[in-house]
Amino acid sequence: MPTKKTAPKSTKRAHAPKAAKPAAPAKAVATAKTPKATKPDGKLSQLDAAVKVLTEAGTPMTTKAMIEAMATKGYWTSPGGATPWATLYSALLRELQKKGTNARFVKADRGQFKLNAADKAT
Secondary structure, rough: OOOOOOOOOOOOOOOOOOOOOOOOOOOOOOOOOOOOOOOOOOOHHHHHHHHHHHHHHOOOEEEEHHHHHHHHHOOOOOOOOOOHHHHHHHHHHHHHHHHHHHHHEEEEOOOEEEEEEHHOOO
């Protein structure tokens, strides 16, 4: 039967305990964000422009169709990204995940979004 190998005992001396770190400054209390209709420069955000396009269309749209409609109507243009429709798709899914039933958008079909019926009533 093999014998159990044990590690040799350490010859290091015990160190004195480290001094406690100073307390971090108190964080400011988070306030609820108020939605802005437009940015300070007068331009709509990508999601706000999507709401406007979907309201005017009245039917579910793909993100590529939304981006094209936003650009032709001048609501929002990509600042140079290669795939603005993928960015919009991701932003729509994030809003759905974060806000749940209170989100402005609803997934109508695979790859298509429409406005939330509760959002249209207000």
